[in-house]
Amino acid sequence: MTAPRGTQDVIPPLSGRWQELEARIHELARGFGYGEIRTPAFEATELFIRGVGELTDIVEKEMYSFTDRGGRSLTLRPELTAPVVRAALENSLLSSGAARLYYLGAIFRYERPQKGRFRQSHQFGVECFGYAGADADFEVIQLAWELARRYQISGLQLHVNTIGDERCRPAYRSALKAYFNAHRASLSEDSRRRLERNPLRILDSKAPEDAAVIAGAPPFESMLCDACRAHFDMLKHYLEEAEIPFTINPRVVRGLDYYTRTVFEIMSDALGAQSAVCAGGRYDDLVRSLGGPNLPAVGFALGVERFLMVLEGSPASREAQRSGVQLIALGSEARERLVHLLGYLRQSDGLPAFMDYEDRKLLAQLKIADRNNARYALIAGDDELAAEQLVLRDLATRQDRRIPFKYEKDTAAEIVKMRL
Ligand code: ATP
Ligand code: MG
Numbered sequence: 042m043t044a045p046r047g048t049q050d051v052i053p054p055l056s057g058r059w060q061e062l063e064a065r066i067h068e069l070a071r072g073f074g075y076g077e078i079r080t081p082a083f084e085a086t087e088l089f090i091r092g093v094g095e096l097t098d099i100v101e102k103e104m105y106s107f108t109d110r111g112g113r114s115l116t117l118r119p120e121l122t123a124p125v126v127r128a129a130l131e132n133s134l135l136s137s138g139a140a141r142l143y144y145l146g147a148i149f150r151y152e153r154p155q156k157g158r159f160r161q162s163h164q165f166g167v168e169c170f171g172y173a174g175a176d177a178d179f180e181v182i183q184l185a186w187e188l189a190r191r192y193q194i195s196g197l198q199l200h201v202n203t204i205g206d207e208r209c210r211p212a213y214r215s216a217l218k219a220y221f222n223a224h225r226a227s228l229s230e231d232s233r234r235r236l237e238r239n240p241l242r243i244l245d246s247k248a249p250e251d252a253a254v255i256a257g258a259p260p261f262e263s264m265l266c267d268a269c270r271a272h273f274d275m276l277k278h279y280l281e282e283a284e285i286p287f288t289i290n291p292r293v294v295r296g297l298d299y300y301t302r303t304v305f306e307i308m309s310d311a312l313g314a315q316s317a318v319c320a321g322g323r324y325d326d327l328v329r330s331l332g333g334p335n336l337p338a339v340g341f342a343l344g345v346e347r348f349l350m351v352l353e354g355s356p357a358s359r360e361a362q363r364s365g366v367q368l369i370a371l372g373s374e375a376r377e378r379l380v381h382l383l384g385y386l387r388q389s390d391g392l393p394a395f396m397d398y399e400d401r402k403l404l405a406q407l408k409i410a411d412r413n414n415a416r417y418a419l420i421a422g423d424d425e426l427a428a429e430q431l432v433l434r435d436l437a438t439r440q441d442r443r444i445p446f447k448y449e450k451d452t453a454a455e456i457v458k459m460r461l
Contacts, residue, residue, distance in 0.1 A: 047152065047160025054414060058349060061362060063145060065191065066165050070143040073184050075167055078142045080124040082149075086114040092123025092331055094299065096239050103150040105160075117149035122324070122340060123331065125168050130333045138336070139171030145345075157315030157347050166321075166342035170328070173337040175272050178303045178323060179279035185307060185319045185341050186285050194309075194351055197318065200290035201280075201305040202261070203273040204241065206325070209266035214240055216259055224254045244294045260291040272302055295320060299327040303339065311354040312347055319343035363437055365393025366461060367410035371403060371422035378449060379421055385453030392457060410436060417461055421446065 044050060051059055067077070086106050093099050105117040118124055121144045134140045145165045152158050167184055169177045182199070189197050205213060217240040225233060229248035236243065244255055265273070280287050287305075295304045304322035312318070321341025328336040368383050370376035379396065386394040395413045397406055403420065410418050420432040431446040446452045 045160065047154035047158075049159065049161075054412065055349075057362070057414060058352070059345075062345065062349060062352070066143075066145055066188065069184065069188055069191070070165075070167060073141070073167075073180065075141040075143040075169075075184075078125055078128060078144050079146065080118070080121065080128045080144070082147065083115045083117050084124050084127065086116040088123050088127055088331075089116055089119060092126065092299070092327065093120060096235055096242060099150065103152055105149045105151055119148055119150045120342060121146065121148065121164060121166055122168060122327070122342070125166075126328055126331050126333065126338075129168075129170065130328070130331065135170055135328065135333060135336055141167070141169050143167040155315070157312050157344075157350060159346060163345035164342045165345055165348075166340060168338060168340035170336055170338045172339070173325070175275035175279060175303070177337075177339050178272075178276050179283070181321060181339050181341055182276075182280065182305055183283060183285065185321070185343060188343070188348075189307070189318075189351075192352060196310055197351070198308050199280075199285065199287040199305060200293045200308060201276070201287050201303065202290055202293040203265065203269055203302050204294055204300060204304055204322075205261060205265055205269045206301050209264055209269055210241075213261050213264045216264065217241060217243075220258055221254065224257075227251075227254050241294050244292055255292065262291065269302055276303060295322055299324040299330065301325045305341070307343075309347075309351045311351050315347060317344070318347045318351060363414050363416040365395060365413065365415050366417040366419055366456070367406070367413055367415040367436075368394065368396040369403065369406040369410070369418050369420045370396075371420070373400075375421040375423070375426055378426065378446075379419070381449040382419075382446075382453055385450050386456065389453070389457040392461060407436075419456075 070077070089104060090100055099119045104119055107115060109115055125142055125144060129135050129140060129142065143166065145163070147161055147163050149161050152160060154160060167181055169181055186199065204210065218236065221228065221236050221240050221243055225236070227250065228236070228243070229246060229250050231248060232243045232246050232251050243251065244258060246255065293304050293306050300322045302323045306317050307319040308316040309318050310316065319341055323337070323339040325337040328334065328338060368379045370379040383394055383396050386392060395410070395415055397409050407418060416436055418434040418436055420434060425431055425446070429445060429447045430443045431452065432441050433444050434441050444452065444455065
């Protein structure tokens with residue numbers, strides 16, 4: 042048996058990096074005042090048709106939908122914004138207006154699996170409800186950017202754009218429609234189909250045959266209404282002040298129907314064709330269209346697998362993630378004494394302690410220490426026992442020092458005091 046196509050098992054040591062990233066995500070989101078929300082893995086299919094939009098790739102060809110034994114049409118969530126809005130409304134979280142929520146969980150999309158593209162993947166996302174101003178846009182962009190900054194990832198680019206609102210978008214839509222109509226023959230089949238109802242979506246097309254036509258499309262910039270322009274200027278001002286580098290990219294429009302004004306993506310060249318790590322924007326119309334009040338909102342979704350791939354390729358030090366101590370016994374007497382020591386160490390909260398129980402040479406045990414991502418090794422053979430000592434090796438710097446080893450309990454207490 043094998044895992045279903047497009048899914049993956051996360052096993053050590055990679056699962057350790059997942060845990061570390063998850064811990065940072067929780068800390069970061071909490072630090073920005075966001076509370077975690079967990080929603081079901083499946084929802085009524087109707088939620089995604091309404092909340093994501095009928096003409097999107099997701100709804101048209103990527104959903105895992107099924108009919109349950111009770112005859113309901115359900116869908117494994119392909120994204121979490123619509124479920125979060127549904128849950129926020131159902132639990133009255135939006136009754137006082139502002140609310141800041143984040144999520145971290147699996148999404149399911151029937152896609153052609155390739156590098157950075159899976160059928161089950163994971164997203165970290167935030168949704169900031171209730172604020173119409175560019176300050177909230179700035180906040181969510183900074184939150185996403187800060188995750189990358191704290192990992193010292195380089196080579197990420199922030200692309201921002203505005204797609205206007207109900208006042209200025211109709212005129213832009215007409216201009217785009219006229220332009221694409223004039224180039225209709227060179228467009229992909231998907232794009233021709235979308236031309237009538239949503240020409241903006243064509244800008245987001247990934248079909249290679251569309252690229253040349255898209256490159257010549259008129260930019261929104263010239264047609265923005267005053268309010269949308271002021272909003273965009275304010276956002277740029279906030280980003281500049283915070284020294285978050287960005288590029289204005291008129292081709293970023295996002296594939297989902299509910300976006301208004303600000304849209305953004307964070308891209309990496311480390312990912313090849315799947316270059317987007319994070320995507321988001323403002324969606325002032327979504328809450329109302331899902332039956333809620335007229336409440337503005339802005340958020341993003343970040344692909345956890347893609348973020349980890351970027352991390353892998355960045356110099357962010359792995360040594361820093363080493364922790365704990367590997368006990369290495371050479372000989373049966375040393376083994377028994379180190380098992381005692383291990384027991385005492387494990388009673389102290391906070392110091393990971395590992396040990397292998399086979400008769401293995403030093404080198405083999407050091408390899409196991411690496412697999413455990415241990416920072417230190419504590420080594421004892423007959424010579425060390427005779428000298429009432431242990432060798433403490435720093436596995437990052439490869440430096441040895443000796444520590445007294447007369448009584449296991451005392452030595453354990455000493456080691457804990459050393460705050461390794
Ligand atoms: P793409 O253009 O790569 O198809 P998308 O526009 O469908 O992305 P969103 O729906 O905006 O993506 O999702 C936000 C982020 O979630 C993406 O930038 C990406 O990092 C991640 N993501 C989306 N779909 C997948 C997938 N099938 N496998 C892995 N990560 C994904
Ligand atoms: Mg997609």
